[in-house]
Amino acid sequence: MAEPGRDAAVADEQAARERELIDRVVASFDGAADERxxxxxxxxxxxxxxxxxxxxxxxxxxTTGIGFLTAAGHLTDDKRQEFILLSDVLGASMQTIAINNEAYANATEATVFGPFFVDDAPRIDNGGDISGGAAGQPCWVAGTVTDTSGNPVPGARIEVWEADEDGFYDVQYGDDRTAGRAHLFSEADGAYRFWAITPTPYPIPHDGPVGALLAASGRSPLRAAHLHFMVTAPGLRTLVTHIFVRGDELLDADSVFGVKDSLVMDFEEQPAGTPTPDGRPVGDTWSRTRFDIVLAPAT
Structure with missing residues (x-):
């Protein structure tokens, strides 16, 4: 069997020098107090x-690689995380999620967290609107939160966030607006509902080193249209996921590999004048979707 990492053309003496260095570096960590x-x-x-x-x-x-990482560090701040973007486009984020969210019965699948979550998003009541003035077609989202046995989960905290129709999250505008994000809680029967905007495709930030990497490798920065969720409840596994729009041409070409078939939902467009579930007046077209969330037990 070939030695891992060794080119067939490398002479035995050179290969031995390289192995000796590896052994010394590995051994240098033998004294770590933390076994993990x-x-x-x-x-x-x-x-x-x-x-x-x-x-x-x-x-x-x-040297080029070091420069790339340095540039990613310089660009990263409390509103932009270039290293998360790098992890995402290399598939490392999705692989880590797969490892740490093993399939369990009928539990909803997880996907990438992304770089645009913000703590302390405003609370809305069920039936409220997360858009906060963000531009886009109104969208009614409803569903339930249950455990894998079908029991309702009351009081689950549901964080939701999304980009506007121009493909930007609120934090990308730089004017301290809060839009396209909120949190709410499931009701006694596990039900939840809110107004959002219909998701549209958008590019991940590609004006930095990660964007240059994608361009150099002939890859698109576009993400399939999606709406983010993070759902937490005592005794149950925290779920970080999205829902995607059925029919989106980017479902098979999402730049961060986040799409899973089970998370692709029907977003049904409603003609102008169609009555809304809560009687809200909507002057133009709107859409609706249903997303029933199933939480796995905590481990």
């Missing part, structure tokens, strides 16, 4: 060196 930290660092070292050896990375390429 030791495991992670030693495995990271082995895999990183295997990558370096497999591609025979040049010094110029390594």
């Amino acid at each position: 930290l030791k495991t992670v660092l030693q495995s990271l070292t082995r895999h990183l060196h295997a990558f370096l050896r497999e591609v025979r990375l040049t010094e110029d390429e390594w």
